[in-house]
Amino acid sequence: MQHLKYLSAYPNTLQDKVRRLIAQQQLGPYLDARYPKRHAVQSDRALYQYCTDLKNEFLRVAPAIDKVCYDSKLDVLRHALGLHTAISRVQGGRLKAKKEIRVASLFKDTAPEFLRMIIVHELAHLKESEHNKAFYRLCELMQPGYHQIEFDLRLYLTHRDLIRTKVE
Template identity: 50%
Template sequence: MPSSKVKLAPLKYLSSYSLEVQDQVRTMIEQDTLGQFLLKKHPKVHDIKNDKLLREYVINLKNTHLRKSSPLSKVIYDKKIHAVNNALGLHTFISRVQGNKLKSKNEIRISDIFKTAPEVFLEMIVVHELAHIRIKQHDKAFYQLCQHMLPNYHQLEFEMRVYLTQLELKGQIYK
C-alpha cells in the first residue's frame, strides 16, 4: 500500500510535535494539499530580496523591540546556512579586545530559502535570531522574549516547519 510508506516516513521538521499533529500533516501530504494549505494561509511572498533590504528590515524590528541591545554589525542572507549548519538562521557574537576596550560584534545570517517565503516566516526567523542578542540559550526566557516580540511566534514556527516539510517533499510553492 503506497500510503503506508508516507505514513512511516519521518517528518524531521515536525518530530517534536504530537503524533496526532504529524498524522494530520501526513494526511495533507498524501492528499497533496499541503502546498494549498500554505498558499491559502500565506498567499504572498515578501519583497525583501537582498541584503540591504534585509538589514533595514532586521534593524527596524530590533529598534522596535530591543532598542537598548548591542548594535548589529552584519545582517545578510546566506545560501550556505541550511545545508551546512542544518539551521535557518544564525546569530554570532564575537568579542575582541581593542586597546583597553572590549568590542563586540553581533551578526545575523538568514538562510536564503527565506528570500522566497511569506514575510511572517522571515519575521519569525529574524525574531528568533534577535532574541539571541539578549538570551543565548533556548530556554523559557528565550521563548518568552520571542513571544513578546511576535505574539503568535509558536504558531508561525509550526507553520514554517510545515513549509520546510513542503519544500523538502514537493519543492517550492512560492515563486
C-alpha cells in the first residue's frame, strides 16, 4: 500500500480512491483536465502585485505586506508551500515589524488556482494566526472552493513526487 504523505489527514476511503487513480495512471490526466492553464505570475515583482491586489480586495484593514517573493529553498528546507513571517527590527527608538510572504518556487509553473490558494492561505494568516474555523472561513471567502483546491493541490504534489521518483 502506497503512503500518501500529503493526504495522510484525509479518510482512508478517499486515500484508496487516490491510490486507484495512481494505479490506473489517471492522476496526471485528472489534474491536467481539471487545471489545464498555467499562470503568468513569474517574477517576484508580479507576485508582490498579485498578492497586494488580493489583500486590497479582501483585507483592506490588515497590515501592509513589505515583501512577497518566490523562494527556491522553501519546500526543501521547511517542508512548506508558503510562509508568512513578521520580522521585528529596531529602527531608531521604535520596534518595526515587517510582514513577508514567501511562496515555494515550484508554484511558478502551476495552475492559477494553486497559486491563488497559497497566497490566500498566507494572507489569511494576517488576520487569523491559527488554522481554526475563522481562518478557513476567511480562506473560503477569498477563494470559493478553497478546500477542493487545497485537496487538488495535495494531489498535484503527490503526482509531482511520483514523477520525480520514476525519474530517479
